Amino acid sequence: MNIVLTIAQLTIRESQRRRILWIGLFMGLAFLTVFGLGFHYIILEFERFPDAHIPVREIALALQIAGLYVVYFLTVMLGILIAVAALSGEIDSHIIESIVTKPIRRAEIILGKWLGFAVIIALYTLLLAGGTSLIVYLRSGFVTPNLGYGLLIIFWQGVIAMTLTIIGGTRLSTLANGGLAFMLYGIGFIGGWVEQIGALFRNETAVDLGILSSLIMPVDVLWRHIIMLLTPASMLDSGFDGPVIFVVVSRPSEAMLLYAVFYVFALLLGAVWSFTTRDF
Amino acid sequence: MLAIDTVGLRKEFGEKVAVADLTLKVQQGEIFGFLGPNGAGKTTSVKMLLGLTRPTSGRATLLDHPLGDRLSRAKMGFLPEHFRFQEWLRADEFLDLHGRLYGMSQQARAAAIPDLLELVGLGKRAATKLGAFSKGMLQRIGLAQALLNSPRLVFLDEPTSGLDPVGRRLVRDIIHGLREEGTTVFLNSHLLGEVELTCDRVAFIREGVVVETLDLHDTHTEQVHVTLRVGQPTPELLVALEQFGREVAMDDGRGRVSLTLPDESHLPGLAHWLTHNGHTLYELTPRTLSLEDRFMQIIGDHSGDT
Numbered sequence: 001m002n003i004v005l006t007i008a009q010l011t012i013r014e015s016q017r018r019r020i021l022w023i024g025l026f027m028g029l030a031f032l033t034v035f036g037l038g039f040h041y042i043i044l045e046f047e048r049f050p051d052a053h054i055p056v057r058e059i060a061l062a063l064q065i066a067g068l069y070v071v072y073f074l075t076v077m078l079g080i081l082i083a084v085a086a087l088s089g090e091i092d093s094h095i096i097e098s099i100v101t102k103p104i105r106r107a108e109i110i111l112g113k114w115l116g117f118a119v120i121i122a123l124y125t126l127l128l129a130g131g132t133s134l135i136v137y138l139r140s141g142f143v144t145p146n147l148g149y150g151l152l153i154i155f156w157q158g159v160i161a162m163t164l165t166i167i168g169g170t171r172l173s174t175l176a177n178g179g180l181a182f183m184l185y186g187i188g189f190i191g192g193w194v195e196q197i198g199a200l201f202r203n204e205t206a207v208d209l210g211i212l213s214s215l216i217m218p219v220d221v222l223w224r225h226i227i228m229l230l231t232p233a234s235m236l237d238s239g240f241d242g243p244v245i246f247v248v249v250s251r252p253s254e255a256m257l258l259y260a261v262f263y264v265f266a267l268l269l270g271a272v273w274s275f276t277t278r279d280f
Numbered sequence: 281m282l283a284i285d286t287v288g289l290r291k292e293f294g295e296k297v298a299v300a301d302l303t304l305k306v307q308q309g310e311i312f313g314f315l316g317p318n319g320a321g322k323t324t325s326v327k328m329l330l331g332l333t334r335p336t337s338g339r340a341t342l343l344d345h346p347l348g349d350r351l352s353r354a355k356m357g358f359l360p361e362h363f364r365f366q367e368w369l370r371a372d373e374f375l376d377l378h379g380r381l382y383g384m385s386q387q388a389r390a391a392a393i394p395d396l397l398e399l400v401g402l403g404k405r406a407a408t409k410l411g412a413f414s415k416g417m418l419q420r421i422g423l424a425q426a427l428l429n430s431p432r433l434v435f436l437d438e439p440t441s442g443l444d445p446v447g448r449r450l451v452r453d454i455i456h457g458l459r460e461e462g463t464t465v466f467l468n469s470h471l472l473g474e475v476e477l478t479c480d481r482v483a484f485i486r487e488g489v490v491v492e493t494l495d496l497h498d499t500h501t502e503q504v505h506v507t508l509r510v511g512q513p514t515p516e517l518l519v520a521l522e523q524f525g526r527e528v529a530m531d532d533g534r535g536r537v538s539l540t541l542p543d544e545s546h547l548p549g550l551a552h553w554l555t556h557n558g559h560t561l562y563e564l565t566p567r568t569l570s571l572e573d574r575f576m577q578i579i580g581d582h583s584g585d586t
């Protein structure tokens with residue numbers, strides 16, 4: 001356990017020293033500023049010219065979900081970017097040789113890096129998603145239900161992307177690994193839409209295809225979960241399936257959440273196996 | 281107890297046989313040189329011994345532990361051939377990290393790190409980031425990393441390849457210091473002059489096979505190269521000299537004859553025979569073969585055709 005923590009600490013220090021953490025932080029603050037200003041002026045508009053048909057909280061919800069969508073995207077990107085060179089870079093540069101010849105288990109290296117990255121992603125999610133929600137609350141007084149749960153899922157989306165990138169890094173070059181991770185993200189994203197449109201036109205093949213791609217990259221499907229979670233039950237009852245641009249046609253199954261948890265641990269086991277059995 | 285004991289270690293990379301048969305015994309406390317041409321399989325051998333690369337077949341024990349035993353690595357040190365380290369760490373942080381990985385306590389690390397930095401000549405560079413280090417400085421800090429845990433067995437893969445003459449002398453002194461403490465050193469090197477000065481024993485590897493081992497202290501059994509100058513070298517003389525040694529040859533018409541004796545005990549007999557058979561002897565110069573001569577003899581013609 002000591003070694004895992006040492007490696008995790010090293011991993012966090014690396015992203016700090018290589019300024020990935022600072023760039024992430026800076027971009028996150030920039031995003032929050034833009035979101036805050038935008039949110040303020042839109043709400044201001046509605047306060048000046050109230051519309052009887054659209055309550056403010058519906059506007060607030062729509063904007064918050066739009067904000068969180070960007071946060072989710074950035075978190076997944078961060079998950080890929082911090083992990084992309086983690087192993088492949090050290091293998092290519094031979095840095096790994098002086099590490100794995102120490103009296104430690106190779107599994108401890110994988111787990112330590114995973115843990116370090118997970119901490120970074122957690123902080124990032126908390127800053128961005130938490131900041132977005134705080135802005136919405138402070139300006140409009142609106143708080144979505146299940147907010148903590150929603151944040152947890154966004155965190156996990158980043159973790160999924162990061163863990164997939166780690167397993168790739170045990171065998172692939174940095175470039176190939178990065179390409180693969182982004183392509184998988186693309187597949188998950190398109191798969192989500194295919195499933196949605198398939199459901200709209202009741203095309204089962206399209207739905208199955210979408211589900212399959214969600215099994216490979218279960219991030220977009222988790223995003224639909226978040227929409228359902230954050231939308232107050234009263235709005236859902238009135239036939240509202242999410243704010244206009246984020247309509248959820250095919251409601252994701254609960255089993256997908258469970259799957260996403262097991263998926264990460266299965267990937268992690270795979271990464272340990274792949275790293276332990278390779279030559280340097 | 282043997283420091284290293286391997287039987288038939290073999291490593292294949294697909295079709296390519298990198299190491300065909302590594303069978304070696306290295307005594308505790310020995311400074312052991314591992315020599316061979318480029319691509320002979322030296323680095324691959326070391327990587328197998330350290331568990332970086334899994335052998336295709338064969339077995340080995342290190343410090344009486346089976347190959348790949350994790351905890352036994354706490355008593356080993358390793359300087360890789362490609363010494364690259366985390367550029368964003370300071371020299372002292374780097375050593376502290378490796379101390380942790382060795383499982384050393386906070387006190388042990390704090391005690392060892394300044395001394396080691398001093399030992400490798402980086403005492404004033406403790407707070408410098410490794411990214412700002414020169415090649416030789418990186419190799420020095422790598423060496424410090426390999427010695428941090430006061431190992432019983434150290435693997436150095438070409439430890440002086442990036443070093444200036446002062447640094448080479450330093451490594452030689454460090455190895456002598458290790459010998460005094462009874463540490464076993466396994467040294468890969470192409471610098472035969474240094475190997476001759478530091479090693480107790482050497483093994484030659486060619487195309488993945490250990491072809492010969494030599495005890496460098498045992499000068500009595502070493503071959504001797506002799507140059508003779510006699511009054512009238514005749515073809516008969518050349519034939520007669522074959523009874524004493526090999527590689528009998530006439531040197532470029534100036535009356536010199538050269539030959540190689542199995543060891544120096546044959547020298548008096550040779551001088552006696554020459555004078556008693558009516559040859560006027562003007563010169564008899566024995567020269568023991570340098571390690572480079574031996575390398576050329578053993579490896580010479582075969583290198584480069586792999």
Ligand SMILES: Nc1ncnc2c1ncn2[C@@H]1O[C@H](COP(=O)(O)OP(=O)(O)OP(=O)(O)O)[C@@H](O)[C@H]1O
Pocket residue numbers: 293296297298299316317318319320321322323324325361
């Ligand atoms: N990962 C690998 N994949 C395929 N072949 C390899 C691999 N590593 C080494 N080889 C081959 O195995 C042989 C031995 O390589 P090795 O690095 O052990 O040589 P070496 O004796 O250390 O040479 P040098 O003196 O140049 O350092 C070479 O022919 C090399 O091409």
Ligand SMILES: [Mg+2]
Pocket residue numbers: 322323324361
């Ligand atoms: Mg080598």
